[in-house]
Amino acid sequence: MAETVIKHDGRDYTEDQLYYLTNGIKDYQIVHGSHLKGVQFETASSVPSRPAGASMLPTLFPRSSFQEACELQQAFNELYMRVASDPEWLYSTLEPLMDHDDLFTTLWEICAKVRDAGVVQHTVCAIFRSDYMLHQTPNDEEVSLKQVEMNTFSCAGACHADRIAAMHHHLAKVKAPEASPNMGLSKNTKVIVNLLKAAYETYEAAATSGRANCVLMTVQPFNFNIADERPIDVVYHRAGYEIEEYDEPGKETRLRLEMSRAIKCPDILTHLTGFKSVQQALTQSGAVERCLPPDKAAMVRRTFMPMQILDTTIPGLEARKTALDPKRAANYVLKPNLEGGGHNIYRSNIAGFLSSRPREEWHKYVLVRLIEPPPSTGTIMMPEALYHGAVVSELGVLGTCLWQRRSRAGSEVEIKQNKIAGWTFKTKPMGIDEMSVVKGYGVFDCPLLVD
Amino acid sequence: MAETVIKHDGRDYTEDQLYYLTNGIKDYQIVHGSHLKGVQFETASSVPSRPAGASMLPTLFPRSSFQEACELQQAFNELYMRVASDPEWLYSTLEPLMDHDDLFTTLWEICAKVRDAGVVQHTVCAIFRSDYMLHQTPNDEEVSLKQVEMNTFSCAGACHADRIAAMHHHLAKVKAPEASPNMGLSKNTKVIVNLLKAAYETYEAAATSGRANCVLMTVQPFNFNIADERPIDVVYHRAGYEIEEYDEPGKETRLRLEMSRAIKCPDILTHLTGFKSVQQALTQSGAVERCLPPDKAAMVRRTFMPMQILDTTIPGLEARKTALDPKRAANYVLKPNLEGGGHNIYRSNIAGFLSSRPREEWHKYVLVRLIEPPPSTGTIMMPEALYHGAVVSELGVLGTCLWQRRSRAGSEVEIKQNKIAGWTFKTKPMGIDEMSVVKGYGVFDCPLLVD
Incomplete structure (x- = not known):
């Protein structure tokens, strides 16, 4: 009998079975565009690509x-x-960043110019992705779901997630029937396209000129993650999230887009809600409750981890003490007000990092209690090797929204679409702090739900 | 105004337009699996891929x-x-190859064993691809269509052709409206899958046991052209066309497949019809006319180029003289009895090649009058560079067949399916003799039909 190499979900897999499975995955990924573009090797006529990391077997998730x-x-x-429809609250929340955060300052200046010129389009659409991890401290009897962050601009991973879910369904049919995902396919791409279609139709219905309309998608010129964007054909932003993009022509372009009659996906106010300071402000007493009915507000609030801006309020000063003490900081991560991963400072590194920055900049940072994921085992294909062992998964849920602002101040909005699109599921070896498949820190995965 | 870099189909293209177009093609190819697997760089957990050569703009074709x-x-x-249903004619045609062609000898031995054991499955299915080029000598007033070869086993390029046609339709919508292909999409993949489904249903209808049936596809273990195979899920052969595959376990496996009750796609007799000696024998007077009604036979015969086996008949000896004279051989190609490209000897190289081989092996070779393609201009993306200039295109037409043999001898067959699946269209720079996209000699293309 062939020797068992690994156990997954209580089942044995031999070396031959794993070889057969990895071959199937490699081929599936080429045929279905589950690849990243090798922009550094691009020539005029050709460009190679490599597979995005993928799980070999779906990882268990409650x-x-x-x-x-x-x-x-x-x-x-x-x-x-x-x-995103309450500029006054947003400004009061983000104002302390003024002069200390170039991206915020740039975006706010554009915001102010648009407001002064008069907003010509009150309908907005957006694609949100709320990311979660499981949390359980030694004192907790039960596992709980905690929000890592809310992505409100240029959400990635939707198309890749669809492909990986479809791949695991396919593999379960032809190669590993015992590892069948017990859930439907992910439909992110379809729902996102439908949102853009709904925005297009809204625009067309309101248009007074007889001119043909179109959907404009902004992209970065040398991005390697094209397979996540191209399957989606309103202004849809997949660029503009890094300060380097806002040189003078960049600012001018964004301003023109924002001042146009186009329905933005999303507009600049919604873009601003992605700042960590907003996430932190929402954890403050009454902030969620102001926007949502009590039952929904309580449900949302349960997913919040404790977090505090390093400002000069009493809790802010207390948080600074925690941050500067490597022992007390062992359960914390320091997050700057930037979207996406790769900028966080972890645990005992926080003190040294803060000491190197001028004190008046500290309120750009939010100190967040680290989520402690319970033990889980995964079998994944990292770019450099197969990995079987302790893993951490991150679940993202994508939502599509279309709404109309009814007043300039306050949160009076008419919601025209509020849907769940689908999910993304990423898994990385335990011990790696960053989670970014496209940077090689984890893999796209599909959850195997367990009761 | 931007400067014109090239003209294609009477239209000007600037450098910016070409850059925009090539970027679109590169991204489309990644997302849609129009790629070749980099098997030489494969590791346990990852394998890169690169784009299959593609035309930037559809090449003109009458x-x-x-x-x-x-x-x-x-x-x-x-x-x-x-x-393929006339083993006696096939044997008399191919018998001179016995003892001189290892692949034929191996296949014929398997054939004989199957015949002696008693054929248990009289239904056969096949995917054929007939390849053509345009021909016009200085003396010809009109362009004519000439057959390059008939592929009867393991036909490649069907799925790639579908993708490239779909790509040019997509690009015409979003990037280069003036270069819109004026024909429908190619449906090779769908029609091939339907053939296999029809064969499966035929098998199931005749099955006496209650066991579940399946479609088995044979593939080479380290093939880089997986994107052409994987989209297709009756035994369907995409391997077994090279003598190296027929070691003892290889022979044993093919014999077991042939002796089984499975409907083969195709069976070994059909495999044998792909030998060049068969193509040559069909050019002989009466050969086509024996199988087809006069009007169809005449239509088929018009596409034949003159060809002659280098045997010891009077025409064979005459052909040997031509082959050995580098001047007279300038319009000829020498083809061995092997499927696929890469083994042909051209023009003045023929004499030297033949001299290096024992004379008793010469009747393995067919001397074929070279097709002379009329001038055509193409704009294509070769792996190493963009190319705009003189090109030669090859049109392949794919057909799907399902038939039942009614008698062991003679050509009594009941045809159950006889369809055109779709087409493949490949273009290479003029002056390259070989045509193989996957080996980097040409590109997958889509014809732009002109009257």
């Missing part, structure tokens, strides 16, 4: 937590639609 | 020749179904 995340999405969608 | 090739397909399908 069904109740998965369902909770899905149920939360419409509440989170609504919360952020309301926050 | 509409009448394209239509003629499509109209020919059912006649060619029928011709080869009949020939």
Whole structure:
């Protein structure tokens, strides 16, 4: 009998079975565009690509937590639609960043110019992705679902997630029937395209000129993650999230887009809700409750980890003490007000990092209690090797929104679409802090739900 | 105004337009699996891929020749179904190869064993691809369509052709509206899958046991052209066309497959019809006419180029003289009895090649009058560079067949399916003799039909 190499979900897999499975995955990824573009090797006529990291077998995830995340999405969608329609609250929340955060300052200046010129388009659409991890400290009896962050601009991973889910369904049919994902396919791409279609139709219905309309998608010129964008054909932003993009022509372009009659996906106010300071402000007493009915607000609030801006309020000064003490900081991560991963400072590194920055900049940073994921085992294909062992998964739920602002101040909004699109699921070896498949830190995965 | 870099189909293209177009093509190819697997760089957990060569703009091709090739397909399908059901004629045609061609000898031995054991499955299915080029000598007033070869086993390029046609339709919508292909999409993949489904249903209807049936596809273990195979899920052979595959376990496996009750796609007799000696024998007076009604036979015969086996008959000896004289051989190619490209000897190289081989082996070779393609201009992306200039295109038409043999001898067959599946279209720079996209000698293309 062939020797068992690994056990997954209580089943044995031999070396031959794993070889057969990895070959199937490699081929599936080429044929279905589950690849990253090798931009550094691009020539005029050709460009190679390599597979995005993928799980070999779906990683176990509690069904109740998965369902909770899905149920939360419409509440989170609504919360952020309301926050993104309340410029005064947003400004009071973000104002301390002025002069200390170039991206915020740039975006706010554009915001102010648009407001002064008069907003010509009150309908906004957005694609949100709320990311979660499981949390359980030694004192907790039960696992709970905690929000890592809310992505409100240029959400990635939707198309890749669809492909990986479809791949695991296919593999289960032809190669590993015992590892069949016990859930439907992910439909992110379809729902996102439908949102853009709904925005297009809204625009067309309101258009007074007889001119043909179109959907404009902004992209970065040398991005390697094209397979996540190209399957989606309103202004849809997949660029503009890094300060380097806002040189003078960049600012001018964004201003023109914002001042145009186009329905933005999303507009600049919604873009601003992605700042960590907003996430932190929402954890403050009454902030969520102002926007949502009590039952929804309570459900949302349960997913918040404790977090505090390093400002000069009493809790802010207390948080600074925690941050500067490597022992007390062992359960914390320091997050700057930047979207996406790769900028966080972890645990005992926080003190040294802060000491190197001028004290007046400290309120750019949010100190967040680290989520402690319970033990889980995964079998994944990292770019450099196969990995079987302790893993951490991150579940993202995508939502699509279309709404109309009814007043300039306050959160009076008419919600025209509030949907859950689908999910993304990423898994990385335990011990790696960053989670970014496209940078090689983890893999795209599909959850195997367990009761 | 931007400067014109190239002219294609009478239209000007600037450097910016070409850059925009090549970027679109590179991204489309990644997302849609129009890639070749980099097997030489494969590791346990990852394997890179690179784009299959593709045309930037559809290459012009006469509409009448394209239509003629499509109209020919059912006649060619029928011709080869009949020939593949006539083992006596096949043996008399191929017998001179015995002891001189290892692949033929191996296949014929398997054939004989199957015949002696008693054939248990009289239904056969096949995917044929008839390849054509345009021909016009300085003396010809009109362009004519000439057959390069008939592929009867393991036909490649069907899925890639579908993708490239779909790509040019997509690009015409979003990037280069003036270069819109004026024909429908290619449906090779769908029609091939439907053939396999029809064969499966035929098998199931005749099955006496209650066991579940399946479709088995044979593939080479380290093939880089997986994107052409994987989209297709009856034994379907995409391997077994090289002598190296027929070691003892290889022979044993093919014999077991042939002796089984499975409907083969195709069976070994049909495999044998792909030998060049069969193509040459069909050019002989009466050979086509024996299998097809006069009008169809005449239509088929018009596409034949003169060809002669280097045997010891009077025409064979005459052909040997031509082959050995570098001047007279300038319009000829020498083809061995092997499937696929890469083994041909051209023009003045023929004499030297033949001199290096024992004379008793010469009747393994067929001397074929070279097709002289009329001038055409193409704009293509070769792996190493963009190319704009003189090109040669090769049109392949794919057919799907399902038939039942009624008698062991003679060509009594009941045809159950005789369809045209779609087309492949490949273009290479003029002056390159070989045509193989996957080896980097040309590109997958889509014809732009002209009247």
